[in-house]
Amino acid sequence: xxxxxxxxxxxxxxxxxxxxxxxxxxxxxxxxxxxxxxxxxxxxxxxxxxxxxxxxxxxxxxxxxxxxxxxxxxxxxxxxxxxxxxxxxxxxxxxxxxxxxxxxxxxxxxxxxxxxxxxxxxxxxxxxxxxxxxxxxxxxxxxxxxxxxxxxxxxxxxxxxxxxxxxxxxxxxxxxxxxxxxxxxxxxxxxxxxxxxxxxxxxxxxxxxxxxxxxxxxxxxxxxxxxxxxxxxxxxxxxxxxxxxxxxxxxxxxxxxxxxxxxxxxxxxxxxxxxxxxxxxxxxxxxxxxxxxxxxxxxxxxxxxxxxxxxxxxxxxxxxxxxxxxxxxxxxxxxxxxxxxxxxxxxxxxxxxxxxxxxxxxxxxxxxxxxxxxxxxxxxxxxxxxxxxxxxxxxxxx
Numbered sequence: 001x002x003x004x005x006x007x008x009x010x011x012x013x014x015x016x017x018x019x020x021x022x023x024x025x026x027x028x029x030x031x032x033x034x035x036x037x038x039x040x041x042x043x044x045x046x047x048x049x050x051x052x053x054x055x056x057x058x059x060x061x062x063x064x065x066x067x068x069x070x071x072x073x074x075x076x077x078x079x080x081x082x083x084x085x086x087x088x089x090x091x092x093x094x095x096x097x098x099x100x101x102x103x104x105x106x107x108x109x110x111x112x113x114x115x116x117x118x119x120x121x122x123x124x125x126x127x128x129x130x131x132x133x134x135x136x137x138x139x140x141x142x143x144x145x146x147x148x149x150x151x152x153x154x155x156x157x158x159x160x161x162x163x164x165x166x167x168x169x170x171x172x173x174x175x176x177x178x179x180x181x182x183x184x185x186x187x188x189x190x191x192x193x194x195x196x197x198x199x200x201x202x203x204x205x206x207x208x209x210x211x212x213x214x215x216x217x218x219x220x221x222x223x224x225x226x227x228x229x230x231x232x233x234x235x236x237x238x239x240x241x242x243x244x245x246x247x248x249x250x251x252x253x254x255x256x257x258x259x260x261x262x263x264x265x266x267x268x269x270x271x272x273x274x275x276x277x278x279x280x281x282x283x284x285x286x287x288x289x290x291x292x293x294x295x296x297x298x299x300x301x302x303x304x305x306x307x308x309x310x311x312x313x314x315x316x317x318x319x320x321x322x323x324x325x326x327x328x329x330x331x332x333x334x335x336x337x338x339x340x341x342x343x344x345x346x347x348x349x350x351x352x353x354x355x356x357x358x359x360x361x362x363x364x365x366x367x368x369x370x371x372x373x374x375x376x377x378x379x380x381x382x383x384x385x386x387x388x389x390x391x392x393x394x395x396x397x398x
Contacts (some may be wrong), residue, residue, distance in 0.1 A: 003031070007032075009034075010032065011097050013102040018180030024181075034076070035369065043061075048064050053345040065348075076374055080398070089392075095122050098192065100126060103131045103132065106141040124200055129191075132207060133145040135210060136205045183206050244257065246319060248294070258317075302318045336354070337349055
């Protein structure tokens with residue numbers, strides 16, 4: 001069955017996490033994604049442990065679990081963009097591709113002579129998506145950074161954690177994946193749809209700081225309405241109310257209570273035979289009422305609370321360790337653990353696609369490419385003959 005995005009051709013010049021996640025979403029949906037990697041080590045994430053396989057896989061850059069998780073269903077071309085002939089290869093490829101995604105610091109591609117205007121000159125329909133920490137304009141365009149830095153500057157990190165405690169970094173890379181990769185995929189697909197009307201491509205400027213800031217839409221809305229600066233551990237849905245909070249159980253594990261609507265809170269109070277707590281729903285977890293709720297949770301094990309939740313409709317769930325998550329009935333039923341056959345390694349399990357389409361579901365079975373595995377085939381399709389390809393390789397362009 002044809003993929004949803006079959007026919008969409010993407011050149012992926014990114015490294016590491018945000019761009020790789022963006023093009024993974026597109027590749028799973030059927031887009032043809034070609035990784036354009038440098039002639040040294042290629043994408044840095046190829047060499048990050050932990051590894052599958054043996055020395056051969058590590059030497060080829062196909063053993064990293066992180067690399068495999070982000071690069072299934074893609075192809076790879078090695079190309080030296082610091083060489084004029086390498087830049088000309090990219091310019092020729094752009095003529096037949098729809099999208100370019102890159103993650104260099106703003107200005108790098110322009111200095112190489114293959115920035116948006118140069119590529120657009122070869123293909124006016126091109127959609128060009130640079131993913132950066134702070135955007136293509138503004139005061140921090142040239143500044144280095146990672147997920148934690150972007151979250152620090154957009155307020156999300158400062159609002160995460162217990163009242164009176166330090167900021168807590170999320171286990172998931174919110175700015176990299178949510179603010180960068182996901183927003184880039186949305187922006188690219190929006191530009192593809194618009195191109196059907198106008199016939200022209202455009203630049204899609206994705207800042208990971210901007211993208212993750214948008215996740216604070218509700219918090220920002222309240223601030224603008226009330227002009228009160230929110231504090232860590234005081235926001236209702238981030239540690240500020242007893243009915244919406246994680247609690248420790250008698251066996252040292254934890255559960256998550258999300259009884260935000262009064263009916264759910266009342267169901268919980270009735271189930272534990274504590275009608276006196278009904279009116280305490282929105283008190284702070286650090287209050288006396290919050291301490292009483294915490295004491296109730298310490299009376300039962302996590303599994304006993306899971307059984308309680310099946311009998312009382314109160315938005316209560318166990319907090320699972322990762323192995324429990326991946327083996328759970330929910331994750332298995334939703335197809336969120338997939339297995340593909342990686343050459344030289346064998347079966348490899350990964351997180352599946354969260355996008356569920358009824359007629360054209362994502363395909364998560366394609367292996368990740370070895371560094372430069374498709375170089376000859378890509379150049380031959382672009383019109384280069386064998387002699388020219390061999391010469392470019394001998395000169396270090398490929």
